[in-house]
Amino acid sequence: MKQQIKIKKRMSCVSFVVILILMTMAAPLRLQAQAEDIDVRFISPQHDAIWIGVKKIEVRVTGVKPEYLRSVAVYLDGKLVKEFNSPPYRLKYNFGQVPKNRKLEVLVRRRNQRSIRREIHSYYLDDFQEVNVLQVVVPVAVMDRRGNYVSNLKKEDFIILEDGVPQDISYFSKSGKSTFHLCLLIDISASMRDKIQKVKEVAREFLKQLMSKDDKSIIVFFNHEVFEDSDFTSDFNELDNALAIAFPYGATALYDAVAYGVRLMKPIIGHNIIILFSDGEDNSSAIDPYTIINIVKRSNSVIYSIGKKKYMNQYDQYQELLRKISFSSGGITFFLDDVQDVQKTYQKIRKDIQAKFLIRFSPRDKRKRNRFRKITVKLRNKRGYKVRTMKGYYY
Known part of the structure; x- marks a missing residue:
C-alpha cells in the first residue's frame, strides 16, 4: 500500500514536470504565432509624398499585445526622433520649409525575438527637378466676348510660345478633364x-x-x-x-x-x-x-486670392x-464686402478650375540660364476670345 502511494506521488511529480515543460514550450510558440501575425506600418506621413512643415508621424503596430514589445523607435534619416514604450506611437515633427529627400524608419523591438524594421521615403525630388526641365505645364482658361468659358477647343487650336519662339505641344487635356x-x-x-x-x-x-x-x-x-x-x-x-x-x-x-x-x-x-x-x-x-x-x-501653381x-x-x-x-500665376483675385459672399466666390473659382485646358511642352532651349522665360498662349482663327494663363517661369 505504501509502495502504491509512492508510485502515485512519483507519477504526480512526473506529470507536473511534463506540464511545466509543455507550458514553457508553448510560450515561445504563442510569441511565434504573434510574430507571424504582427503588422507594422506608418499611418502618417504618406510614403512617396512631400514632407514639409509640421506633420504628424504615426506608427501602428497590430497583431501583438503591447506587453510583448520592449519599445517602438522612430528614426529620421538615421537619427532617433523618439522612442516609445507604450502606444499610441504618435508625435508632431517639423520637417522644415524646404522639401528634401527624407527617410523615416521604425524599429519595433520585441521581447526574446528579433526586431522588426519598416521604412518609408519622401518623394525623390531629383526626379521632379528633371521632369521640370523636360516638361512645362501650362493651365489655360479661354473666354468669349460675353465672358463665358469656352470648352470646345482642340490641341490644334492652340499656339504656345516661349520668349516668342513657338513650342511643340507634347500633351493636351481638354477643358475639365485634368486632375x-x-x-x-x-x-x-x-x-x-x-x-x-x-x-x-x-x-x-x-x-x-x-x-x-x-x-x-x-x-x-x-x-x-x-x-x-x-x-x-x-x-x-x-x-x-x-x-x-x-x-x-x-x-x-x-x-x-x-x-x-x-x-x-x-x-x-x-x-x-x-x-x-x-x-x-x-x-x-x-x-x-x-x-x-x-x-x-x-x-508652378495657379493662385486664387480672396480678400x-x-x-x-x-x-x-x-x-x-x-x-x-494672382495675376502672375494666371489666377484671379476676389474682394468681398461680406463673408456671406464667400460661397459665390468659391463657386466662381470651381467653375474656373473646371474650365481649364492643360498644355505641356518641352522647351526647345533646355540650357539652364536662371532667368525668367515668358510664356504666351494664342489661338488659331478664334477672334474675340480672351486667353488667361501663367506669365512665364524661371529656369
Whole structure:
C-alpha cells in the first residue's frame, strides 16, 4: 500500500514536470504565432509624398499585445526622433520649409525575438527637378466676348510660345478633364473669429463638389504661424477633419503663408492650384512684399486670392499685392464686402478650375540660364476670345 502511494506521488511529480515543460514550450510558440501575425506600418506621413512643415508621424503596430514589445523607435534619416514604450506611437515633427529627400524608419523591438524594421521615403525630388526641365505645364482658361468659358477647343487650336519662339505641344487635356493638386490656405487669425465657421462650411462644400477620386488636396492654416495637420489626400473625410480643428487666434502672416504654399507645390508636376483666403493685411510675416512677389513668379501653381474689399483707401498695398500674386500665376483675385459672399466666390473659382485646358511642352532651349522665360498662349482663327494663363517661369 505504501509502495502504491509512492508510485502515485512519483507519477504526480512526473506529470507536473511534463506540464511545466509543455507550458514553457508553448510560450515561445504563442510569441511565434504573434510574430507571424504582427503588422507594422506608418499611418502618417504618406510614403512617396512631400514632407514639409509640421506633420504628424504615426506608427501602428497590430497583431501583438503591447506587453510583448520592449519599445517602438522612430528614426529620421538615421537619427532617433523618439522612442516609445507604450502606444499610441504618435508625435508632431517639423520637417522644415524646404522639401528634401527624407527617410523615416521604425524599429519595433520585441521581447526574446528579433526586431522588426519598416521604412518609408519622401518623394525623390531629383526626379521632379528633371521632369521640370523636360516638361512645362501650362493651365489655360479661354473666354468669349460675353465672358463665358469656352470648352470646345482642340490641341490644334492652340499656339504656345516661349520668349516668342513657338513650342511643340507634347500633351493636351481638354477643358475639365485634368486632375489637380490643391492647397487651401485659410487665415485663422483673431480677426476671423466671427467668419471662420462660414468659411469652413463653404470650403467643405467646395471640396466635395470639386474633387474627383484622382484629385488631391491639402488644407493649410495660418495666423502668425503656418501649419497643417495632414498630407495631400483624396479622402474627403480626412480633409473634413482637418477643417474641424481650426480655431482663430493670433496675428496674420499672409506672406509667409503664400510662400509656404508655393514651396509645398513646387516639386509637384501637373495642374497645381493654391486658393488663399484672408480678411486682412499682413502684420506678422518674416517675408517682405518684394520677396513674396519674386517667390510667386517662380511658382508652378495657379493662385486664387480672396480678400476683404477696401473702404476709404484702406488696405491699398494689401489689395495690390493680392492682385499681383494672382495675376502672375494666371489666377484671379476676389474682394468681398461680406463673408456671406464667400460661397459665390468659391463657386466662381470651381467653375474656373473646371474650365481649364492643360498644355505641356518641352522647351526647345533646355540650357539652364536662371532667368525668367515668358510664356504666351494664342489661338488659331478664334477672334474675340480672351486667353488667361501663367506669365512665364524661371529656369
